[in-house]
Amino acid sequence: MASLAPTTDPSEDPTPAELLAGRHNLKHHAMDGLMLDGVPLARIADVVGTPTWVYSAETLRHRYRTLTAALKDAGLEAQPHYAVKANDHLAILATFAREGAGADVVSEGELRRALKAGIPASHIVYSGVGKSARELRLALHEDIGQINVESAEELAMLSAIAAGMGRIARIALRVNPDVEAGGHEKISTGRATDKFGIAFDAAAALYAHANTLPGIRTVGVATHIGSQILDLAPYRDAYLRIADLVRTIRAQGFRVETVDCGGGLGIPYRGEAAPSPAGLAGAIAGAFHNLDVRIALEPGRWLVGPAGVLLASVVLAKQTPTTRFVVLDAAMNDLVRPAMYDAWHGIVPVAATDAVAATSPCDVVGPVCESGDTFARSRALPALAPGALVALLDAGAYGAVMSSSYNARPRAAEVMVDGETWTVIRARQTHEDLWAHEVVPIP
Numbered sequence: 001m002a003s004l005a006p007t008t009d010p011s012e013d014p015t016p017a018e019l020l021a022g023r024h025n026l027k028h029h030a031m032d033g034l035m036l037d038g039v040p041l042a043r044i045a046d047v048v049g050t051p052t053w054v055y056s057a058e059t060l061r062h063r064y065r066t067l068t069a070a071l072k073d074a075g076l077e078a079q080p081h082y083a084v085k086a087n088d089h090l091a092i093l094a095t096f097a098r099e100g101a102g103a104d105v106v107s108e109g110e111l112r113r114a115l116k117a118g119i120p121a122s123h124i125v126y127s128g129v130g131k132s133a134r135e136l137r138l139a140l141h142e143d144i145g146q147i148n149v150e151s152a153e154e155l156a157m158l159s160a161i162a163a164g165m166g167r168i169a170r171i172a173l174r175v176n177p178d179v180e181a182g183g184h185e186k187i188s189t190g191r192a193t194d195k196f197g198i199a200f201d202a203a204a205a206l207y208a209h210a211n212t213l214p215g216i217r218t219v220g221v222a223t224h225i226g227s228q229i230l231d232l233a234p235y236r237d238a239y240l241r242i243a244d245l246v247r248t249i250r251a252q253g254f255r256v257e258t259v260d261c262g263g264g265l266g267i268p269y270r271g272e273a274a275p276s277p278a279g280l281a282g283a284i285a286g287a288f289h290n291l292d293v294r295i296a297l298e299p300g301r302w303l304v305g306p307a308g309v310l311l312a313s314v315v316l317a318k319q320t321p322t323t324r325f326v327v328l329d330a331a332m333n334d335l336v337r338p339a340m341y342d343a344w345h346g347i348v349p350v351a352a353t354d355a356v357a358a359t360s361p362c363d364v365v366g367p368v369c370e371s372g373d374t375f376a377r378s379r380a381l382p383a384l385a386p387g388a389l390v391a392l393l394d395a396g397a398y399g400a401v402m403s404s405s406y407n408a409r410p411r412a413a414e415v416m417v418d419g420e421t422w423t424v425i426r427a428r429q430t431h432e433d434l435w436a437h438e439v440v441p442i443p
């Protein structure tokens with residue numbers, strides 16, 4: 001898939017103007033420069049400094065409503081559970097909670113965050129290949145809506161814990177449909193060799209077995225085939241297989257009330273053709289329309305990716321005999337996706353004058369001491385003086401959540417824009433914060 005391929009032809013890169021044309025939350029203003037909704041990004045940089053993550057609340061709401069409308073239009077009774085891992089900030093979670101979203105969580109931390117942000121326990125689904133006994137106990141204690149069980153071993157463990165607590169775990173079996181999907185080796189999850197889920201051929205028997213276990217109530221099946229999926233075909237394949245499984249399980253005499261269709265819907269980082277929520281809803285309806293099941297979804301990236309930018313400043317422009325480098329104050333410790341997956345992110349100058357200036361190819365890098373700390377190669381950008389601002393686009397998903405403090409770099413601040421107002425939703429980390437919990441033993 002183009003957005004994650006290690007080598008992309010820079011001559012085919014969309015221009016900043018083309019990138020902005022497809023992103024209605026971002027516009028260049030002749031005086032104020034690049035605006036996210038009603039707020040000039042330069043104003044945020046003036047007050048908060050850089051690097052800073054900036055999110056649009058309107059975009060979050062708009063995307064959630066677009067998704068739910070598409071599901072409804074396809075005639076589906078469906079509940080999105082936002083995949084908290086994509087961006088777990090409480091303000092993001094609270095925004096989705098107010099829209100009626102549930103949450104898909106994969107750790108105690110995510111479960112606690114979802115509850116704290118006001119997502120009802122009954123709307124929480126717990127996924128993940130290695131839930132600890134402690135985490136399962138918490139999920140049962142909070143009586144969350146559903147636990148997606150990923151193995152026979154986990155099923156036995158959950159049954160023992162639930163029975164011991166006198167609780168009933170509502171479970172779905174996460175089935176591995178053995179399809180190829182996803183933009184990158186590291187984020188494909190639905191192949192037979194991946195660590196996720198229960199082998200397709202073992203699922204019906206395990207479902208029957210689950211029904212014999214104390215503390216367990218089977219409610220359905222779940223699947224998730226990968227992330228940054230730009231083609232509907234693997235979804236159709238996987239859902240048709242899951243629909244067959246539902247029929248097989250029912251033929252054995254068991255109830256299947258819900259099918260959790262997972263997440264993975266891709267976004268056009270580089271202007272790629274990307275499926276719409278309506279397309280995904282069509283693939284779901286095509287497989288399940290006559291099965292009378294409730295549908296759950298676990299979308300992450302599609303909801304939050306385009307809602308955020310990483311705002312950075314140019315530290316310096318460096319020319320070597322071969323290459324023009326633009327060195328930013330943001331780095332791989334902030335946004336790791338380019339270093340980790342060769343991911344392509346749009347980079348747009350913030351100043352109105354920079355937006356129209358002549359461009360030439362440059363490598364956009366961060367200051368971290370690794371060559372992998374490269375956001376873009378041979379990217380067409382204007383001359384950018386120290387202090388010039390740029391926005392790295394589509395940074396709302398798997399951005400701040402994957403950042404670290406490598407090279408003793410404090411975590412960047414986070415801001416949420418809502419119309420013409422904005423709020424610092426997370427203060428920039430201080431250097432004191434970085435060593436706050438460290439102890440130096442006395443010799």
Ligand code: LLP
Pocket residue numbers: 083085086104127128187189224226227228262263264265298299300301302337341397398
């Ligand atoms: N459900 C499950 C069980 C998942 O494992 C994931 C993502 C999702 C839902 C949400 O998928 P989404 O709709 O966001 O594609 N860090 C990588 C992406 C890793 C995705 C892991 N699982 C990246 O930056 O591209």
